[in-house]
Every structure is written in C-alpha cells, then in structure tokens.
Amino acid sequence: MSELKSAVTKAQPGTPMIGRLVVIGLGLIGGSFAKGLRERGLCREVVGVDLDPQSRRLAVELGVVDRCEEQLAVACQGAEVIQLAVPILAMEKLLAELAKLDLGNAVLTDVGSAKGNVVRAARLAFGEMPARFVPGHPIAGSEQSGVEAANAELFRRHKVILTPLAQTDPQALQLVDRLWCELGADVEHMQVEHHDQVLAATSHLPHLLAFGLVDSLAKRSENLEIFRYAAGGFRDFTRIAGSDPVMWHDIFLANREAVLHTLDLFRGDLDALRDAVDAGDGHQLLGVFTRARVAREHFSKILARRAYVDAMHSNDLIFLANPGGKLSGRIRVPGDKSISHRSIMLGSLAEGTTEVEGFLEGEDALATLQAFRDMGVVIEGPHHGRVTIHGVGLQGLQAPPGPIYLGNSGTSMRLLAGLLAGQSFDTTLSGDASLSKRPMNRVAKPLREMGAVIETAPEGRPPLTIRGGQRLSGMHYEMPMASAQVKSCLLLAGLYAAGQTSVTEPAPTRDHTERMLRGFGYPVAVDGSTASLESGHKLTASHIEVPADISSAAFFLVAGSIAEDSELLLEHVGINPTRTGVIDILKLMGGDISLENQRVVGGEPVADIRVRSAKLHGIDIPEHLVPLAIDEFPVLFVAAACAEGRTVLRGAEELRVKESDRIQVMADGLLALGAKVEPTPDGIIIDGGSLGGGEVWSHGDHRIAMAFSVASLRASAPIRIHDCANVATSFPNFLALAAQVGIRVAEEVKS
Numbered sequence: 001m002s003e004l005k006s007a008v009t010k011a012q013p014g015t016p017m018i019g020r021l022v023v024i025g026l027g028l029i030g031g032s033f034a035k036g037l038r039e040r041g042l043c044r045e046v047v048g049v050d051l052d053p054q055s056r057r058l059a060v061e062l063g064v065v066d067r068c069e070e071q072l073a074v075a076c077q078g079a080e081v082i083q084l085a086v087p088i089l090a091m092e093k094l095l096a097e098l099a100k101l102d103l104g105n106a107v108l109t110d111v112g113s114a115k116g117n118v119v120r121a122a123r124l125a126f127g128e129m130p131a132r133f134v135p136g137h138p139i140a141g142s143e144q145s146g147v148e149a150a151n152a153e154l155f156r157r158h159k160v161i162l163t164p165l166a167q168t169d170p171q172a173l174q175l176v177d178r179l180w181c182e183l184g185a186d187v188e189h190m191q192v193e194h195h196d197q198v199l200a201a202t203s204h205l206p207h208l209l210a211f212g213l214v215d216s217l218a219k220r221s222e223n224l225e226i227f228r229y230a231a232g233g234f235r236d237f238t239r240i241a242g243s244d245p246v247m248w249h250d251i252f253l254a255n256r257e258a259v260l261h262t263l264d265l266f267r268g269d270l271d272a273l274r275d276a277v278d279a280g281d282g283h284q285l286l287g288v289f290t291r292a293r294v295a296r297e298h299f300s301k302i303l304a305r306r307a308y309v310d311a312m313h314s315n316d317l318i319f320l321a322n323p324g325g326k327l328s329g330r331i332r333v334p335g336d337k338s339i340s341h342r343s344i345m346l347g348s349l350a351e352g353t354t355e356v357e358g359f360l361e362g363e364d365a366l367a368t369l370q371a372f373r374d375m376g377v378v379i380e381g382p383h384h385g386r387v388t389i390h391g392v393g394l395q396g397l398q399a400p401p402g403p404i405y406l407g408n409s410g411t412s413m414r415l416l417a418g419l420l421a422g423q424s425f426d427t428t429l430s431g432d433a434s435l436s437k438r439p440m441n442r443v444a445k446p447l448r449e450m451g452a453v454i455e456t457a458p459e460g461r462p463p464l465t466i467r468g469g470q471r472l473s474g475m476h477y478e479m480p481m482a483s484a485q486v487k488s489c490l491l492l493a494g495l496y497a498a499g500q501t502s503v504t505e506p507a508p509t510r511d512h513t514e515r516m517l518r519g520f521g522y523p524v525a526v527d528g529s530t531a532s533l534e535s536g537h538k539l540t541a542s543h544i545e546v547p548a549d550i551s552s553a554a555f556f557l558v559a560g561s562i563a564e565d566s567e568l569l570l571e572h573v574g575i576n577p578t579r580t581g582v583i584d585i586l587k588l589m590g591g592d593i594s595l596e597n598q599r600v601v602g603g604e605p606v607a608d609i610r611v612r613s614a615k616l617h618g619i620d621i622p623e624h625l626v627p628l629a630i631d632e633f634p635v636l637f638v639a640a641a642c643a644e645g646r647t648v649l650r651g652a653e654e655l656r657v658k659e660s661d662r663i664q665v666m667a668d669g670l671l672a673l674g675a676k677v678e679p680t681p682d683g684i685i686i687d688g689g690s691l692g693g694g695e696v697w698s699h700g701d702h703r704i705a706m707a708f709s710v711a712s713l714r715a716s717a718p719i720r721i722h723d724c725a726n727v728a729t730s731f732p733n734f735l736a737l738a739a740q741v742g743i744r745v746a747e748e749v750k751s
C-alpha cells in the first residue's frame with residue numbers, strides 16, 4: 001500500500017512553526033487554512049493574495065490573515081510556505097506566474113480536488129515538478145463559500161490527502177503534513193493516480209449522477225409532477241446537485257481520465273441492472289440491492305474503526321461498571337457465533353435456499369456474511385436473526401471485487417482460508433489490528449501440504465492471499481494443537497480436494513462443522529478423534545436454528561454465581577458437549593447450575609440453564625476441559641478471583657493468541673483491581689479474595705471487556721473498562737441484557 005499514516009509531533013501552542021505563510025486564493029478552503037494556522041500562532045505572519053479587493057478587505061477584517069497583497073511577487077517575497085488555494089482551472093496560470101518569481105526555498109502546496117492536472121501544470125510551468133511542491137487535497141467543505149465562511153476548525157477530523165512524488169523533498173512533505181495535523185486533520189499520503197481514481201469514484205461520479213439526474217428529470221415535460229411528488233429518496237440522492245456548478249465543472253475537466261474510467265465501469269453496471277429489470281430477473285436485482293445495502297453499512301463501520309485506531313484515545317469506548325448488584329430474571333443471549341459463521345458458509349455452498357433463524361447479528365458473523373455477498377451469493381437479512389441464503393452450490397462462488405475485510409474475526413479468516421484454497425479465483429483476506437497479529441501458519445501450512453498456494457505477511461500473519469485454480473489433494477493431518485478452526489478449515493478445503501481429507505485432533509474441539517455438514521446432507525465420518533470427508537458430494541439447502549451462544553451465556557453463568565442472592569434463567573442455550581467446559585468448571589468450583597428442558601434443535605443440543613449464587617472455591621482446572629471452555633477463560637478468571645482459595649490453569653497457551661493475549665491482559669486487569677494473580681507461560685494462578693475498583697484495558701478484546709463488567713458485582717469500587725467497542729463483535733446487546741438482569745454496567749457518558 002502506498003498510503004502511509006504520518007506520525008508527526010505537535011508544535012507547542014503559540015510557538016510559530018514557520019515564518020511567513022502566503023495563501024493565494026481567499027475562498028473557504030484557503031481562508032480556513034490561513035485562519036486556522038494564524039489563530040494557533042503557528043506562523044509569524046500570514047499574508048493573503050486574492051484578485052477580489054472585497055475578499056482581501058474582509059480577510060483582514062475577519063482576522064483570517066495579517067495583511068493582504070494584490071501583487072503575487074510582493075506577497076511571495078520571503079515566504080516560507082505558499083498555499084495555492086485557487087480554483088483548480090486557475091492553477092495553470094498561477095503556476096506559470098509563480099515560475100517567473102524567485103521563490104527562494106519556499107515550500108509550495110495546494111488544495112486542488114484533482115492532483116494529476118496540478119502536477120502536469122507544475123511540470124509545464126517549472127520544466128519539472130519542483131522538489132519543494134507538495135500536492136495536497138483536504139477532503140472538507142461546506143455549503144457556504146467565500147472568505148466570510150472561513151473557519152479555523154474546518155479541517156478538524158477531516159482527511160487531508162498529500163500526494164508526494166518520488167522527487168518530493170521529505171522535509172517539505174513533513175512540514176506540510178505537520179501544518180495540516182496542527183489544524184486537527186487526519187493526514188494520509190497517496191500516489192497521485194490513486195488519489196484521482198479514488199476521488200473520481202467516491203466524490204466525482206456521485207456528483208455527476210446527481211447533477212445529471214436532476215437535469216434529466218427537470219427537462220421532461222411532466223417535470224412539475226415529478227418534483228411535486230419527489231419525496232425523501234429523490235431529495236437525498238440529489239442533495240449534492242445543489243453544489244457549486246463552476247467548481248464542479250472545473251473538477252470534471254481537471255480529472256477527465258479517472259472520471260471517464262469510473263463512469264464507464266458504472267455504465268456497464270447500470271446496463272446490467274437495466275437488463276435485469278427488462279428480463280424480470282428478480283434474483284439479480286435482489287443480489288445488487290442486498291449487497292449495496294450492507295456494503296454501505298459495512299464501509300461505514302470500516303471507516304469508523306479506522307478512526308478508532310487513528311484518533312488516539314478520543315474514540316475509546318469505555319464501560320463504567322459500578323460495584324455490587326443482585327441478579328434476577330430470564331434472558332436469551334444472542335445466537336452462537338461459531339454456528340452463525342458456519343450457517344452462512346454452508347448455506348452459500350448449498351444448492352437451494354437456506355433459512356437461518358437466531359443468527360448472531362454481531363460484527364464477526366456479519367463479516368462472514370459480507371464476504372459471501374462479495375463472492376456473489378444473494379443473502380437476505382439479517383432481520384431479527386432471520387437470514388435467507390440463496391445457495392450457489394460448491395462451484396458457484398465468484399471472485400470478489402477486492403480484498404475481503406474480516407474485521408476482528410479469526411474464525412472467518414481461518415475457515416475461509418480452507419474454503420477459498422479450492423476456488424478458481426484469487427482472494428486476499430485482511431482484518432483489523434488485532435486479527436492482523438494472529439497466527440495463520442496453523443492453517444497455511446497444512447493447506448499448502450494439500451496443494452494450496454497461500455501468501456502471508458511475515459511470520460504467517462494476515463493478510464492472506466490465496467491463489468485460485470490449484471488442484472488440492474486430500475490428506476491426513478495430525479493437528480499439533482486442539483483447534484476447531486484448523487479442523488474446520490481443512491474439512492472445508494477437503495470439499496474441493498481429490499480423495500479423502502481427514503483430521504485428527506489431540507483433544508476434542510467444537511464439532512459444529514461436522515454436525516452442520518451432515519445437516520446439509522454431506523457425509524462426514526467421525527471415528528474417535530478423527531473426522532474425515534471425501535469430495536464429490538453436494539450440500540443441500542437446510543433450515544438452521546442457531547441456539548443462544550454458551551460463550552455469551554458464560555458471562556451470566558459467572559455473574560449469577562458470584563453475585564449474592566441471585567438466580568437467573570438463560571434460555572435456549574447451545575450445550576453441545578464440545579462447548580460445555582464452562583459449566584463443568586463452574587460446577588467443580590461449587591457453582592449451582594442446572595440444565596432444564598433439554599432438547600435437540602437442528603442437530604445441536606439445547607437447554608435452559610438455571611444459575612444461582614454459590615460459594616465458589618478454587619480448583620486445579622482439569623486440562624482436558626481447556627479446549628471445551630477455550631473462549632470462557634476471561635470470565636472464569638473473574639470467578640476464580642472471587643472464589644475461596646487457589647485456582648490453577650495449565651495447558652492453555654492458546655489463550656495467548658486469541659483476540660488478545662488473554663492470560664496477560666486478564667492478569668494485568670485483575671492485578672489492577674487488587675487480585676492476587678500470577679500469569680504463567682501456559683496458564684495462570686489466581687488466589688481468590690476481594691476485588692477493588694480501578695482502570696482496566698480490554699485491548700479491543702470483547703470477552704475481556706465483558707469479563708471485567710461481571711467482576712464489578714464483587715468489586716468494592718467502580719471499574720472503568722477501556723477499549724470496549726469490540727463487544728459488538730459477539731454480543732451487540734450485552735449492555736442492555738446486563739442492565740436488565742442487574743449488572744450495573746453502562747457506557748461511560750463523555751463529558
């Protein structure tokens with residue numbers, strides 16, 4: 001990637017960073033740049049230049065600049081930075097004039113919305129691109145214009161793209177970068193061509209469509225009728241047709257090639273939509289509409305997350321958990337995450353239409369859902385946990401339009417890696433900061449032995465690029481670690497591999513893949529610790545009822561146990577024996593937990609679970625239970641910290657490579673609350689006692705955030721839990737359900 005996030009140090013407020021700043025063109029953007037730097041005291045002098053005497057006068061009156069000059073040559077004398085903020089088509093003439101002047105060592109920069117034409121104009125004027133010219137583009141604006149609308153805060157939290165060239169002087173680049181950062185902008189660096197293409201697609205094309213649509217409708221004879229009945233849709237879509245026509249005319253002339261390219265692609269897609277309407281092809285229309293609807297939401301989430309990573313701590317979602325509480329009530333926690341992922345995968349590969357109920361509408365499972373939409377599967381919903389998947393068959397997936405972004409979801413990445421290794425097309429799988437640190441060699445290595453071609457980042461980290469068109473061969477694999485993700489990955493690759501694929505696990509792990517494959521009519525043999533299948537069969541659409549997730553229920557099992565005088569009923573929880581380690585461990589610790597109304601729903605055992613307060617005591621956790629409770633340890637550590645005596649966990653090194661290093665992160669948090677804990681390489685030793693309050697960090701790990709929320713029930717003071725946004729990956733309504741049963745945790749209100 002050519003984009004680089006800049007890391008620059010902030011200037012001391014009031015200490016000038018530069019001598020004279022000259023801003024040529026005192027419109028909204030130029031004026032706001034001048035005013036912002038001037039108000040912050042970052043330039044010894046700010047000089048404005050504008051053809052319009054009125055703007056020059058106003059600029060001085062409004063404190064946008066210190067003084068104005070009519071003559072370019074006079075203004076630029078002794079300038080340290082010259083900002084070119086004139087309309088984009090005026091740039092060529094301005095640059096030609098500047099080229100005639102002695103600009104000394106001044107750094108030039110600009111704010112044009114297209115960059116290729118500015119670079120061309122500079123080359124034309126100066127003979128080559130001056131090394132001290134840093135092209136830039138602030139993505140900010142307002143419906144107002146002119147220097148009177150200048151706003152020193154206009155660029156705060158807006159993106160500014162700088163497009164340096166190979167010959168750009170790094171010091172000049174750093175200076176311009178710093179100036180924008182001082183204005184609160186989020187600065188990125190990008191190549192010129194890339195900038196122009198991205199902007200053509202995200203900004204220029206939508207404006208062209210809005211102007212074009214309004215004009216096209218307005219010129220029809222029935223236009224009065226159309227506008228009289230034009231409601232929200234028309235209004236929303238065409239809002240940007242109210243933008244400045246001259247400015248936009250300039251932009252289209254300046255960014256001609258990139259706009260034509262994106263417009264031609266769009267014309268092709270529009271024709272396809274027209275054909276679908278013409279042919280009454282509802283499937284095609286539903287596909288486009290469902291994909292578009294979620295893509296919009298998905299993109300906003302990705303962008304929001306990016307802001308989380310970049311904008312220091314300002315977006316830290318903090319849970320404030322107040323001490324004490326007594327629990328009661330009955331709740332149904334959201335659908336099982338593992339089963340939700342698999343329902344989308346197998347439903348997509350099946351022939352026919354699969355209906356899913358109880359689907360987890362958390363970010364992880366939604367990432368899987370979006371991945372299949374990207375690969376051409378039409379998926380309706382989710383709506384109140386209902387999803388309808390129009391399966392495409394084992395050979396029906398299509399190449400996605402770009403890399404598949406999987407957010408925080410390790411399960412999506414590992415299972416998809418297997419499934420995609422057998423496709424005819426290439427795919428790239430990427431994820432957020434946490435997922436990008438997680439080990440993928442555990443799947444890449446055995447998949448390569450089957451004939452897959454997979455590239456990873458150093459040390460087997462994401463992103464993964466999986467080359468399509470390979471001939472996979474089945475094999476037998478002795479798994480070195482107990483991992484349902486690795487097992488499932490290889491079985492999914494086995495659907496596309498010649499002959500038999502079998503996996504032997506060192507200890508039992510969740511078997512949802514095996515169960516669900518059978519539910520879709522695909523034969524899977526399980527012999528002791530070995531699961532195997534052969535390619536050549538098909539999946540037939542099915543009906544799936546996803547039970548409530550025992551991993552989410554676990555927070556309430558511990559909460560109900562450690563809080564005084566409490567009783568809770570957790571409805572319809574999946575109790576697959578490969579997942580119930582948390583119940584076994586809590587019972588060994590003296591927990592009062594009973595299973596009621598046991599039944600089998602869609603091939604998975606389910607029960608209502610009753611939990612009552614209990615006096616827990618420490619135990620040596622039997623190692624065979626580790627894989628069966630692998631996701632529940634963060635909250636089990638909380639139970640141990642509230643129990644009497646010592647709890648020892650061994651053989652759980654896997655916890656160090658989950659969404660965070662769950663041994664270290666939990667140990668740090670519990671220590672901060674005054675508990676006695678000692679992390680070990682493969683586990684932890686916890687001496688139960690009392691908990692105080694304090695600040696803890698979840699490191700973006702959903703289960704850590706929820707575990708410390710539960711800890712508050714026995715804390716003596718409030719617990720502030722940082723970095724909780726990822727609770728939405730597995731348990732979007734956690735706070736609501738927690739409050740409903742009596743846990744005093746809520747999002748901290750920002751002052």
Ligand code: S3P
Pocket residue numbers: 337338339411482483484485486488509510630631654
């Ligand atoms: C999962 C398996 C487990 C678990 C994860 C979900 C699955 O990972 O931690 O949250 O759905 O297969 P490992 O199998 O790698 O232990």
